[in-house]
Amino acid sequence: MAGKVNIIGLESTAYRGAKTTLCAGCGHNAITERIIDSFFELGVQPDQVIKLSGIGCSSKSPAYFLNQSHGFNSVHGRMPSLATGAVVANRKMIAIGISGDGDTGAIGIGQFVHLMRRNLPIVYVIEDNGCYGLTKGQFSPTADLGSTLKTGVINDLPPIDTCALAVELGASFVARSFSGDPKQLKAILKAAISHRGTSMIDVLSPCVTFNDHEGSTKSYAYVKDHDEPLSDVGFVPYFEDINVEYDPGTTTQVTLHNGSKIVLTKMAEDYAPTDRAKALQMMHETARRGEYATGVLYIEPDKQNFLDLLGIVDEPLALLDQSKVRPGKQALDQIMESFA
Amino acid sequence: MSVTAPSEQEVSVGSTADRIVNDFAIQIATVNGSGSQTANLVLLRSIFQMGVPVSGKNMFPSNIAGLPTWYTVRASSKGYIARKKEVDFLVAMNAETAKEDVMTLSPGAAVVYDEPLKLKELRTDLTFYPVPFDKLIAPVTTDAKLRRLVRNMIYDGVLSRLLSIDMAQMEKALRKQMGKKEKAIALNMNALKAGFDYADANLPKRDPYVVEPMEGKTNGMILIEGNSAAAIGCMMAGVTFVGWYPITPSSSLCESLIDYLKKYRKDPETGKATYAVIQAEDEIAALGMVIGAGWMGARAMTSTAGPGMSLMAEFTGLGYYAEVPAVIFDIQRAGPSTGLPTRTGQQDILSTAVLSHGDTKHPMLLPASVDECYTMAQEAFDLAERLQTPVFVMSDLDLGMNTWMSKPFEYPTKGFDRGKRLDAEKLKLVGEFARYRDVDGDGIPYRTVPGDGMPPFFTRGSGHNEKALYSERADDYTNNLDRLSKKFDTARSLVPKAEVDMAGKGGIGIIAYGTSHWALIETRDQLKAEQKLETSYFRLRGYPFNKELFDFIDDHERVYVVDQNRDGQMWQLIKLECSPQQIVKLRSIRHYYGLPIDGRSLTIELLKQEGR
Numbered sequence: 028m029a030g031k032v033n034i035i036g037l038e039s040t041a042y043r044g045a046k047t048t049l050c051a052g053c054g055h056n057a058i059t060e061r062i063i064d065s066f067f068e069l070g071v072q073p074d075q076v077i078k079l080s081g082i083g084c085s086s087k088s089p090a091y092f093l094n095q096s097h098g099f100n101s102v103h104g105r106m107p108s109l110a111t112g113a114v115v116a117n118r119k120m121i122a123i124g125i126s127g128d129g130d131t132g133a134i135g136i137g138q139f140v141h142l143m144r145r146n147l148p149i150v151y152v153i154e155d156n157g158c159y160g161l162t163k164g165q166f167s168p169t170a171d172l173g174s175t176l177k178t179g180v181i182n183d184l185p186p187i188d189t190c191a192l193a194v195e196l197g198a199s200f201v202a203r204s205f206s207g208d209p210k211q212l213k214a215i216l217k218a219a220i221s222h223r224g225t226s227m228i229d230v231l232s233p234c235v236t237f238n239d240h241e242g243s244t245k246s247y248a249y250v251k252d253h254d255e256p257l258s259d260v261g262f263v264p265y266f267e268d269i270n271v272e273y274d275p276g277t278t279t280q281v282t283l284h285n286g287s288k289i290v291l292t293k294m295a296e297d298y299a300p301t302d303r304a305k306a307l308q309m310m311h312e313t314a315r316r317g318e319y320a321t322g323v324l325y326i327e328p329d330k331q332n333f334l335d336l337l338g339i340v341d342e343p344l345a346l347l348d349q350s351k352v353r354p355g356k357q358a359l360d361q362i363m364e365s366f367a
Numbered sequence: 368m369s370v371t372a373p374s375e376q377e378v379s380v381g382s383t384a385d386r387i388v389n390d391f392a393i394q395i396a397t398v399n400g401s402g403s404q405t406a407n408l409v410l411l412r413s414i415f416q417m418g419v420p421v422s423g424k425n426m427f428p429s430n431i432a433g434l435p436t437w438y439t440v441r442a443s444s445k446g447y448i449a450r451k452k453e454v455d456f457l458v459a460m461n462a463e464t465a466k467e468d469v470m471t472l473s474p475g476a477a478v479v480y481d482e483p484l485k486l487k488e489l490r491t492d493l494t495f496y497p498v499p500f501d502k503l504i505a506p507v508t509t510d511a512k513l514r515r516l517v518r519n520m521i522y523d524g525v526l527s528r529l530l531s532i533d534m535a536q537m538e539k540a541l542r543k544q545m546g547k548k549e550k551a552i553a554l555n556m557n558a559l560k561a562g563f564d565y566a567d568a569n570l571p572k573r574d575p576y577v578v579e580p581m582e583g584k585t586n587g588m589i590l591i592e593g594n595s596a597a598a599i600g601c602m603m604a605g606v607t608f609v610g611w612y613p614i615t616p617s618s619s620l621c622e623s624l625i626d627y628l629k630k631y632r633k634d635p636e637t638g639k640a641t642y643a644v645i646q647a648e649d650e651i652a653a654l655g656m657v658i659g660a661g662w663m664g665a666r667a668m669t670s671t672a673g674p675g676m677s678l679m680a681e682f683t684g685l686g687y688y689a690e691v692p693a694v695i696f697d698i699q700r701a702g703p704s705t706g707l708p709t710r711t712g713q714q715d716i717l718s719t720a721v722l723s724h725g726d727t728k729h730p731m732l733l734p735a736s737v738d739e740c741y742t743m744a745q746e747a748f749d750l751a752e753r754l755q756t757p758v759f760v761m762s763d764l765d766l767g768m769n770t771w772m773s774k775p776f777e778y779p780t781k782g783f784d785r786g787k788r789l790d791a792e793k794l795k796l797v798g799e800f801a802r803y804r805d806v807d808g809d810g811i812p813y814r815t816v817p818g819d820g821m822p823p824f825f826t827r828g829s830g831h832n833e834k835a836l837y838s839e840r841a842d843d844y845t846n847n848l849d850r851l852s853k854k855f856d857t858a859r860s861l862v863p864k865a866e867v868d869m870a871g872k873g874g875i876g877i878i879a880y881g882t883s884h885w886a887l888i889e890t891r892d893q894l895k896a897e898q899k900l901e902t903s904y905f906r907l908r909g910y911p912f913n914k915e916l917f918d919f920i921d922d923h924e925r926v927y928v929v930d931q932n933r934d935g936q937m938w939q940l941i942k943l944e945c946s947p948q949q950i951v952k953l954r955s956i957r958h959y960y961g962l963p964i965d966g967r968s969l970t971i972e973l974l975k976q977e978g979r
Contacts, residue, residue, distance in 0.1 A: 077817050079659075090825055090837070097817040099662060100827040101655075102685050108610075108652035112659025112667065115643045116608055117818050120663075138655070141648040340639040343818060344607040345664035349783050351641055352605035352666070354631040356778040362599055362627070363775040366589035 034070035034266060042067045044091040049084055054206030054232030054247075055154045059091045061209055062123070062152075065216040066093060069264055076121045077113055081106040081135060084161050084234075085127030085154035104135025107142035110149050111333075117343035118334045121220065122149040129159050132168035132187045139189075143196035143225055145333040150219045150226045151198075153189055154206075156234035157245035164237030171317075175242035189229050190324055191310045194303060199224035199330040201306075202323045205250050206232040214260040214289075215323060221264065221287040224332045231319060244317070255313055257298050257322035261290035283328050291323060300326050387575040389419045389444040391455035393526070396468050397519065398461050400432025405544055405555070406519035407438040411770060412540035413523075413532050414442050415590060418581035422448035423590075423770040424963055429615065429708045435464045445892075446584060448772060449885035450765075450963040456530075456576055458522045459486060460500075469493070477574035479525055494574040496566070498525055503561045508554060517558040524562020529570065530578045534563060589775050593766035594670075596737040596776070597696060598624035600744025601668055602631060603779055606694075608667035609644040610656030612675060615708045616764040617698035620670040650675035654682040654693065661692045662826060664788075664816035666748050670696035672764075674705065676715055676722065683757050684723030685828045687851070690803070690812070692751035692786070694744075696760045698767040701961045710961030711764035713881055713931035719759050720910060720940055726848060730858050731759045731910040735884035737771045739908070745779060746863060752786035754858055755814060763931070765882045765963040789813045789821045800824070802835040803847060810854030855911055862909025867919065870901040875977075876923035878916070880907040880937060882963060883929045889966025890973065897970075898979065907937070912944060920949045927973060933959045 030038040042063045047056050066076065073095035080086035082103035089098045101109045106124050114122050131139045131153050142151065157170040169189065170182045193201045200222045204212040212230065219226030231250050233239045239246045244253075258279070265286035279300065281289045291300065299305050306325040313320040340347070393410070397403040411423040419442045428434035441451050453473050459465040459480040466489065469478060474492040482497040504518045520541075527534050537559055545552050597620050601609075609628075611621040625644050632641045647653035653669045660667035671679065676697055686693050701707035702714050721727055730750060732743040743760055751758040793813065794800060802824040803812050812833075815821035824835040832843040879887045884906055894900040905919045920926050920941075928938035935955035942950050956972050958964040 074820070074823065075818070077663075095823060097815075097823040098825040099659075099689075100825070100829065101658075102681055102828055105651065105655045105682065108647065108655025109659035109662075111645065111652075112608060112610060112656035112661070112665075113663050113817075114659075115645070115656075116660035116663035116665035116667070120817055137648055138652055141652065337643050337645075338640050339643050340634050340637060340641055343663075344641070344643060345660065345816065346818065347605075347607060347641055349605055351634070352607060352632065353603055353779070353783075358631045359599070359603065359776065359778050363589060366591045366595075367587075367775070 033067050035072060037067070037070075039063065039067045041073060041095060042093055044089075044094045047088070047091045049087065050236050052235040053084070054156065054230075054234070055085055055088050056091070057206040057209065058152065058154055058212065058230050058232060059088050061212045061216055063092045064213050065220060069217055069220055070266075071121060071220065075119065076123065079106050079110045079113065079122060079124045081126050081130040083127040083130045083159070085125055086130055088154065089125050104130050104133070105138055106130070107135065107138035111142065111145065111147055114147055114149060115334065115337065115339070116345040118339065118341075119343050123220075124149055124151045126151065126153050127167070128153060128155045128157060128169040128189075129167040131189060136168075136187070140192070140196055143193045143198040143227065146197055146199050146224045146330055147333040148223050148225070150216070151228070153227075153229045154232045155189070155229050155245070156232050156238055157243070158234050158238040160234050160237055164234070171244040174244045177237055177240055188310060188314060190227070191307055193225075193227040194306055194310070194325045198227045199327040199332070200226035200323070201325040202227070203229045203231070203319060203321045205254055205319070205321060206230055207247060207251065208254070208321070211256065211260050211321065214262040217262045217264065218260070218283065218287065218289045218323065221283045221285050222328065223284040224327070224330055250319060253318045255318045255320050257295045257309070257320055257324070258291035258293050260322050261292065263288045263290060281326055281328055289323060289326070300324065385575045386577050387455075388577050388579050389442050389581060391576045392439055392441045392451040392453065393456040393458065394454040394468075395438045395440075395458040395522065396461045396464050397436055397438070398463075399428055399430055399434045399436040401460075401519065402516045403436070403438065403460070403519045406523050407440070408544055408770070409520070409537060409540040410523050410526060410532075411440045412543060412590065413536040414440065414578055415585055415772065416536045416539060417533060417578060418583070418585050419444065419578060420446040420448060420584050420772060422772065424450055424765070425769060426962065427709050435461050442578060444581060444584075447885070447889050447966070449889055450965045452965040452967040456574070458526070459484060460519070460522070477576060479522060479529070496525065496529065496570045498522070498562070498565060503565055504558065507557045507561055513554060517555050520555045520558035521562035524559040524564070525566040525570070527559070528563045528566035529572060529574070530576055532578050534559070585772065587775065588772050590770050590772055591737050592619065592768055592770055593734070593737045593740040593762055594620040594698065594768060595623045596740035597744045597760070597762065597767070598627055599776065600741040602627045604666060604745040604748040605783060606666050606668050606748065607642050608657065608660035608665040609642070610647050610653040610660070610667070610669050611644070612647050612650045612653045612671065614650070614672045614675050616700055616768045617670045617672045617675070617696060619768065620696055620698065650678040651682065654679040654695065657693045658682050658686050658691050661686070661751070662816070664819065666752070667692075668694035668696070668748070670698065672698050672700045673702040673715055676719060680723045683729065684725060684727055686757040687723065687727045687729065688725075688828055689826050690755040690814070691757075691826075692755055693757040694747045694751050694760065695757055696762060699761060699763040701959070707961045709764070711882070711931070711963055712959060712961065713761070713763055713883075713936070716761065716930070716932065716936040717934070717940055719761065728855050728911070729757055729759055730754065730862055731761050732863060733761050733880040733908050733910070734766065735881050735906065735908075737766070737773045738776060740766065741776045743863065749784040750858075750861060753784050753861060754811065754854060755786060756854070761881065763882055769963070787811055787813045788819070789815050794821065801833045803831065803850070804833040805850050805853070809857045810850050810852070811857060859911045859913040862911065865908055865915055866906040867915070868904040869922075870903045872922045873924055874901060874903065876903040876905060876919055876926040877929065878905045878907055878919070878926060878937070878941070879929035881931070883931060886964040886966040886969050887929065890969040893966060893970045894973070898974065910940070912941065916941070917945070917949060920945065920952055923952065925954060926952050927954045927956050927976070929956045929958075929969065931958050931964055933957060
């Protein structure tokens with residue numbers, strides 16, 4: 028039975044990966060599904076994608092989508108540096124990096140900070156459950172103050188807001204979503220994939236085994252109750268005509284580098300996703316109320332990305348031929364002369 | 368050489384019998400940041416231009432300004448370019464160290480010093496030349512800042528007169544050093560002349576040291592530091608990705624590489640760069656980027672020193688197990704911990720051979736010369752891709768940062784070896800792609816890279832089977848580790864071969880590597896001339912070892928292994944693979960006080976162990 032095909036003639040099965048080994052009901056699996064949907068619906072060639080990750084439950088998930096893409100499950104907290112080398116070495120590839128809240132917020136915070144600064148073109152997803160799942164449930168740095176573990180341990184340190192950090196540091200697309208909100212998450216992912224800069228998405232993703240209980244602020248129940256969508260996120264790929272069903276008075280439209288558009292239908296007052304200071308203020312305020320602002324929090328579509336900054340050739344560096352990368356004898360003679 | 372101790376009265380000017388020509392070491396003691404580097408390099412270069420083999424060694428503090436620094440210029444008609452143990456001619460400019468510097472000289476040495484330091488009274492067995500530097504610099508310029516900068520050129524002028532170094536060569540060297548800065552050249556020339564004139568009028572020659580023009584030893588040669596040489600090698604090897612983090616003594620490698628790439632690696636049509644250099648946030652990230660780029664198929668490298676090597680351990684293990692090419696230069700310095708960041712050593716040999724946790728082992732290339740920094744840089748990229756693993760080039764501070772004489776480097780004649788990359792034709796031949804399958808029986812599998820149109824695979828640092836699928840099965844794990852060992856055995860014949868000089872079987876053999884080579888040349892000459900002792904020499908140039916090394920041990924009665932570290936690290940590494948019969952033959956000579964190794968100390972130690 029032939030299924031639905033996308034714009035490049037592939038079925039969605041072409042975007043699937045190996046069978047998940049995560050717990051049943053894990054939020055990460057729902058994110059995996061949205062990633063598959065997004066790449067399928069955008070009609071991205073799977074062999075034009077690289078999947079990268081660090082270590083942890085989250086970092087296992089690149090094995091569960093896009094089987095026809097190269098993937099690299101590396102070392103704990105170091106995916107940003109690996110991704111930097113990989114993306115710079117072949118600028119034609121679309122990179123998606125999957126990390127977790129421990130992988131990013133604890134061991135990997137140093138590399139995360141510098142990835143955001145560089146505005147490297149990559150979709151950087153934090154599958155954020157506030158705990159270490161693979162080592163059986165210890166707190167991570169995104170766990171909220173006062174939230175409890177299944178064992179009764181109370182978290183007594185304030186959380187790191189990875190979105191606020193990313194905005195502060197220079198990421199040009201910052202969003203937060205919830206694994207249990209497929210519509211919003213998919214729209215954000217598709218916009219992120221179309222953006223040519225660092226797209227940082229913090230996805231609240233409850234850990235059903237260790238952190239989905241009363242007292243946890245990363246449980247399904249808590250996030251559902253405290254999710255404060257800033258707007259309805261709509262995404263229109265460059266190959267579709269934009270329709271006019273949005274009321275211009277209540278929408279903000281952002282055109283991405285490849286011509287795709289994000290259409291945000293306002294819910295919150297004074298919400299301007301292109302104003303860095305306001306975005307930060309809004310994040311602080313919702314956090315103070317114990318709520319999660321979700322949606323596209325900040326976007327700077329034309330910010331110069333790291334590849335342009337480096338001034339490298341259009342052809343992938345990794346595929347340059349010897350004739351292009353070994354200078355001629357004259358060059359060596361000239362250098363030798365300078366030391367004579 | 369022998370230094371007899373002529374008293375001040377005994378040495379007559381120009382008497383040929385007492386002259387020591389082109390065979391001595393000049394040490395200049397200054398304060399860091401006082402601008403002595405120009406004066407020192409002009410001195411070195413002018414002697415070199417007169418045809419005399421030279422070497423220049425900088426002993427500097429881990430500091431930008433204010434701490435003592437010593438620069439040694441050695442002239443050697445025989446072409447010895449290792450550090451010379453004895454200082455024959457001291458230029459004492461640093462009040463803080465002057466007394467100690469003078470007290471440690473051997474009898475017969477000469478001292479040029481800043482007059483107010485009043486050193487003359489300290490010893491009667493040295494020749495002293497006081498020079499009033501402040502008085503001489505006053506008429507050169509009124510600008511106090513410039514005075515400080517060109518003041519050191521005065522000692523070059525004094526030395527020019529005392530050692531008969533041609534002033535025209537000094538000027539030529541100065542011009543080479545300064546480029547087109549005419550005003551600066553004029554100022555320096557005035558200081559140079561002031562020194563020369565003062566010495567001419569006031570300092571009659573009373574020491575035996577003289578520079579005389581020579582032929583045939585330096586013609587066509589270059590003067591270069593190992594780090595620059597390695598940078599040129601990397602560029603010629605077609606490096607496309609550099610990730611690095613500043614650290615002494617390796618920074619100048621990537622910094623000169625950046626300069627060369629900017630000049631010679633722009634796309635002629637678009638003017639865009641055919642390379643990327645990223646200064647990373649730390650050494651962990653530097654190697655992470657290199658592994659990421661290498662995985663994509665780029666020729667990627669980093670350069671670091673001891674502390675950076677410790678940080679790179681984690682990614683090195685990933686590179687080894689996931690089989691990703693990477694080139695890592697370790698410009699070794701004296702550790703442990705921060706140690707002596709500006710002093711030399713060969714202290715990372717053992718830790719690098721097995722860097723990272725778990726069962727790991729890594730190829731190391733061991734350059735001894737600036738020329739080998741250049742050629743081994745190129746070999747390292749070929750090997751890394753051939754073996755699909757991190758490859759280490761083990762240089763050191765002495766080689767990397769000091770100035771060495773060398774023949775000009777030759778343009779590479781061989782094309783790149785990009786290793787076993789799968790293409791459509793090969794895929795047809797092997798039938799099915801399995802990333803970690805040993806198709807050819809040499810332990811080296813075929814690989815594909817993203818964007819090459821070949822089958823993809825999932826790379827991971829966790830357990831995997833030959834199809835690169837996650838596996839915790841005992842047989843998958845063991846098969847993979849055994850294949851990696853087989854690959855390492857393949858590397859034995861691929862790393863640079865040793866240079867062997869046999870004196871005949873049965874006697875004394877010496878194994879050395881890296882910069883120890885230059886001291887070894889002298890030691891062997893000394894043993895032969897002074898003790899009638901012939902020695903065989905095995906200059907190790909790569910790890911893993913091969914059969915030749917063990918044959919060499921078998922062929923000799925006693926074999927000395929020379930290390931520039933406390934624990935005899937190479938000696939230990941060799942012993943790991945030796946039979947009990949071989950182990951008892953091995954003896955260890957260690958040099959580890961931070962200064963470059965010298966021939967005389969080696970000779971003394973070897974003779975001590977020989978019981979002579």
